[in-house]
Amino acid sequence: MNEYPEALTIAGTDSGGGAGMMADIKTMQACHVFSTSVVVGVTAQNTIDVQRVLPLPLEMVDAQFKSIADDFVIKAAKTGALFDAEHVHNVAQNIQRYSLENLVVDPVMVAKGGAKLLTDDAIDTVITELIPLADIITPNLPEAETIVKHSITDRESTKRAAKEIQQLGAKNVVLKGGHSNGPKNDDYVLLADGSDFWMSGQHVDSKRKHGTGDTLSSVMVAELAKGHSVKMAIQTAKQFMNEILQHEIHVGQGHGPLNHWGAENSNVKI
Ligand SMILES: Nc1ncnc2c1ncn2[C@@H]1O[C@H](COP(=O)(O)OP(=O)(O)OP(=O)(O)O)[C@@H](O)[C@H]1O
Numbered sequence: 001m002n003e004y005p006e007a008l009t010i011a012g013t014d015s016g017g018g019a020g021m022m023a024d025i026k027t028m029q030a031c032h033v034f035s036t037s038v039v040v041g042v043t044a045q046n047t048i049d050v051q052r053v054l055p056l057p058l059e060m061v062d063a064q065f066k067s068i069a070d071d072f073v074i075k076a077a078k079t080g081a082l083f084d085a086e087h088v089h090n091v092a093q094n095i096q097r098y099s100l101e102n103l104v105v106d107p108v109m110v111a112k113g114g115a116k117l118l119t120d121d122a123i124d125t126v127i128t129e130l131i132p133l134a135d136i137i138t139p140n141l142p143e144a145e146t147i148v149k150h151s152i153t154d155r156e157s158t159k160r161a162a163k164e165i166q167q168l169g170a171k172n173v174v175l176k177g178g179h180s181n182g183p184k185n186d187d188y189v190l191l192a193d194g195s196d197f198w199m200s201g202q203h204v205d206s207k208r209k210h211g212t213g214d215t216l217s218s219v220m221v222a223e224l225a226k227g228h229s230v231k232m233a234i235q236t237a238k239q240f241m242n243e244i245l246q247h248e249i250h251v252g253q254g255h256g257p258l259n260h261w262g263a264e265n266s267n268v269k270i
């Protein structure tokens, strides 16, 4: 009998299949990890935009956490879009109630088309209740700027911001560079022991990048669920991203989804 590590995504759905929980599940499948899911909210979304958002009633979120805790052995988990302060609070409580370990927090705030996936007043709850639970946090540049409340313009301010986010309680910080204006997409990593490094990738000039953040953090979850170290999980995630960005698929008319089969016949060890 084959055995696969069990992991959990706590996020919002994307009817268009490219981002959010759908990207999470496809990524974990590609990494040979079994993904369970707590749907925090539903979006009517495609590659063009987000048309509607509906956070679920809190008792339904609670019920899903209980269903999973009653049956599975969750080795690692991630959070994605959490929509508003009360859902962030609820998720943070459930993570503690069920002692979920190896938590990757992707502090999703805005979708590629500009739609808000987190209300402004929820940022403080993310900072005070969710970030302290994070083994790894993966903000993109605008999210990091919102958390530290100052702009990030160069490598020095990137490093300073990562340190500030670590001081808020996240053990390890991956500050993603996908939104930087330069020709590179380097991500900055600050580990719990204070060591740091930059991860580079060849810039891919494409608008088929819907769900990059969700995918990156889900590889980390999958690799942590397998028992790999935080550093290895982060490095494998970047290798996976660099590989699949080279293998576009043509789906949808807007910001097309990534190709989650794209690393199948590669050297990336997943
Ligand atoms: N054009 C690109 N070429 C190469 N790598 C990229 C490109 N865009 C993003 N990446 C990489 O993809 C990963 C996700 O970064 P990004 O900053 O885009 O996250 P995100 O904004 O959270 O994504 P999303 O909102 O689509 O989920 C990072 O490792 C980043 O370096």
Ligand SMILES: Cc1ncc(CO)c(N)n1
Pocket (backbone or CB within 6 Å): 011, 012, 013, 014, 019, 020, 021, 043, 045, 080, 081, 108, 110, 111, 112, 117, 210, 211, 212, 213, 214
């Ligand atoms: C539901 C959802 N979560 C996350 C993102 C960000 O990729 C998105 N577009 N939609």
